[in-house]
Amino acid sequence: MSQSPLEALAAGSATVDATPGGATLDAASAYRSAWSALNKLLRRGYSWSGREQNCAFLNLAGRGFANVSAASGFDFPDDARGTVLVDWDSDGDQDVFLTNRTGPRLRFLRNDQDTGNASVTLELRGTRVNRDAIGARVELSLIDERKEVQLLLRGVRAGEGYLAQSSTRLTFGLGAPGRKIAGVRVTWPGGEAEDFGGVEPGKAWRLVQGSGRAEPLELTRAKSFAASKPVAPPVTLGARLALVRPVPMPRLDVVAENGSSLPLFGLQAGGAGTGTGKSVLLELFSTSCAPCVRELDEHARHATEFERAGLAPLALSVEPFEQRARAAAFLSERGWPFPWATATPPALELLDALAAILRDSERRLPLPASFLIDAQGALRVIYLGPVSAEQLLRDRALCDLGDGAQFDAASPFTGRWMFPGLPSDADFFEPRLEARGLAGPASEFARGRMTVLRSTPADLLHEFGRERAVAGRLDEAQKFFQRALAADPRHFATLSDWAIVLHRQERLASAAELYGKALALDPEHADTRFNLALALLGLGNRAGAESQLHWLKARGAESVAVLEQALRDFGAAK
């Protein structure tokens, strides 16, 4: 990839386009400008307190601390975030998992100490307080040969550090062997204290509330693991960005070889795009960019396949129109079989802005860069850097996908979405284009917003689906529900009605999941809760159904009697 010609455009302006601190700016706008400048720099690839090494401080037996970051091997230069302590290999010391912003995003550090120091592990079990005894504290007193006592205090917590919950098993280091455990006192949540006997060093024990005596806890001691140095792959500027949903393209001005100006695409009132009837691939190139040459040559060799697939490449020169003879010669030299044009500076700015906004980046477009746009004029995939003909032919299929399937294609990984919180195109693009000084395209999205407010597609689609469900046309109904959710993933009525359709089709697990999603939106919806209980019962999850019953009872719901009968029937059937 070569440097973007757009960098040259930017070079004229200051690197930091705010914070002059002049008397003309008022304080509030200077403050906003400072943040804005900072955020832009961070999105341009600058680090901020980056490559810092994690720190460890050794407690010098109560006489201060010493920095042992490097000596302990804890000094990884990650952007570390969460940390948890756990004795993962059950060898009596604290191992550590760390989560990072940088790769690897998870690290496991085994504690390899060879100190000979003894330890003991305690797991608390509440009987009259919460089972895991969160909120309890343990005082363990040690006594040495000289009868000196050391008190070790630890608490059982759920949530500590940052974004992290460590093990609730407490591993106590006991220092040099020879010291004895003189006593173990647990103060349970609420303040009731209980002394436990029978705790011996070198083992793990369970302390059950009210028993006063430690029970041995058998923990599997893992084999030893090999150490290694995992390396994260470097961040590359090349990328294939499959969009979460098609984005209608604002008007794009290009100039044909004969000098006539060709407006392409454009948002209609209502927010739909203007298609060309074909899937279009815009390929940005310059005659001096070596990877562009290779890419155009490769695409030219696949002309027949592209045509068969209904994919229409349009090469777009980023060089000034006055130099079009050079681009023409360059393309004819390589027998470019498709049309070409010159991108106007506003068109380049628009493409650059779309790619930057969709990556939340302030980096300029590299070359080559390509944009796959469907027959209706909506952007589907952005390619930064070269893209192979093979990849394009595969992605051609994306152009025909409905919203839901396009959404799923945006991530290569499987999993479940709760509520993809997608802003509308207008909400998302309008302010961002505006902030980049692209008022024209921003206003195109704003026109789309007006219409969206007047009609609510999710309501309509749900209504169509509901009609068909009532008519017993369940498969058709589900197609409408799917489209309704693509328009608004938080549409309660669609979620609950679709769940009922699935329930009727005996697809209980899927039904229960959708009931759950609907309840997440409206936890007070008693009918949906009742339906969920029946689905859970059908799945054999009696406890789940009972818990819903308790909820309905607490609210005096009419469906309680029916549910109680269903639970009795379930019991009888067993």
Added chain:
Amino acid sequence: MLPGEPFERLGEVLQGNLAAALNPEASGWHSEARSDAVAAQLKKIAKVLEQPASAGGEALAGVFAEDFSFTHPASSQEVFADAAFRVLRVTEARGEATAAKAANPTTDRVGFMQRLMGMIAGASEVHAKFKFVRVYEEGVPGKPGLVTEAVLLVDGLRDGGAAQHNAWWQCHWFEDPAGKVPPRLWSVEVLDQHEVQARAASPRLFADCSEAVLGALPAWSEQLLPGLSSWRARFDTRLGLPLLGHAAGIAVGDVNGDGLEDLYLCQPGGLPNKLLLHQPDGRVVDASAEAGVDFLDFSRAALLVDLDDDGDRDLVVSAAERLLLLANDGRARFWLAGALDSPDTTSLAAADIDLDGDLDLYACAYASPYDHAALPVPYHDASNGMPNKLFENRGDWVFVEATAQRGLDQNNRRFSFAASFEDYDMDGDPDLYVANDFGRDNLYRNDGGTFRDVGAEAGADDISAGMGVTWGDYDGDGDFDLYVSNMYSSAGNRIAFQARFQAEASAEVRAHYQRHSRGNTLYRNEGDGTFEDVTPASPLNVAMGRWAWGALFADLNNDGWQDLLSPNGFLTEELSDDL
């Protein structure tokens, strides 16, 4: 916004930082340009330490002034020794009687370099690094010109294990009035220094065994090995991949009752959260899909806690602007039992706040100025963040928001990153510490189920950029002390201590800004309901945990004393320039 707290203060802080990275001269922060020039000189010394073979030539030409002198304490003493570490500390020079100081020997540049090289003689894999922590443009009394304070960190491997030297120096520089030659080092005075020798059988206490435990998972190389920046470059940002990341929640708990503790891991949008089941051989298997918890929504934090008192660990995960409550059937199959409205959640904590036998939930909330969600006003004491929430457990998966009823709505519009419950006053109920960015923290004392923010009166409100909190009895006196992880900024330390920074501001406001760059805070529980800030001034100590996040107390060497971990680092992107 408070009167007399103008907006431009942050502008100046940020400008100071930006200036350091971009064009110090143009921005008016000439000291940053001068500090860059002396940094380049110290870098030459660091290079000689890392590659002693290069010492012979012209490597250090032009670094030292003719009459260079090095003042160092006469002796060092062993302050700690066990089977894991031996720590030597030189007698502290700063603050001691002048007579003692005068007795400190001085040497010339040859003696200086010999001493430095001696630190890591015979060691391999040597790393040496300087960090500037102060710049005095006008010099200090008796020493006109440019005076800087620097921290030197040197480490390497010796036969007996890893070795580490840390030193805090005051450096005095001779600057060419014509600006033709770089500044030359005139004198170095040791302010603090210590030396650590690791004695473990392995070269270091911690070994990176990530691949042994996780490497067999397809997700390891496909999802976990690449950093967030890789995913941000490849995914539509609308999937949920904000700049700062923080989709980094991790929770430990045995979810299937086999006695082995499992892991739940949060991920950015488009990447599925992971439930990793701990196997007897120490490795993990990925059970996220079967368990029904492989959420693709941007997720920040999770807890594995028993919420319905049926003897298994249920899951709470913040995703899609909600807390999803997932009930465990005891075999690590989860079903969605509820969801609570909780936008922009950061850390979660659970405790039985009303002592009714079940666990209640506390959710911190932020509003990221790095993603244009809100700008903190005023910068150093902001009160325009999102409110944190307390959800009271009423049984059967009914949770009721009771933030105000429980008194937790007090000072609740800060930018919260983390919270942790502990009974610091030992009256039987869990109290709550909340670490907040851009200002003061909260210490909510629980009195019979109702909370009151006593942060200020208890002396623990820690005005700074708080990111994490941990409790531990570091001094062994039987009560819980606090360690709060904060931002540490070298640039902030250099700028905020200069006379012309915020020259017109009150001493109090200036002190707030200086405090904002100081780093982590260690609070000693005085046992009478108050805390004493006992953070040592030396940058070699626990304050300098860098830009710190999930700091934790932990006994690393099993000697019964609580050590400290301070994982850190803000934003590493591909440009080497650091703001």
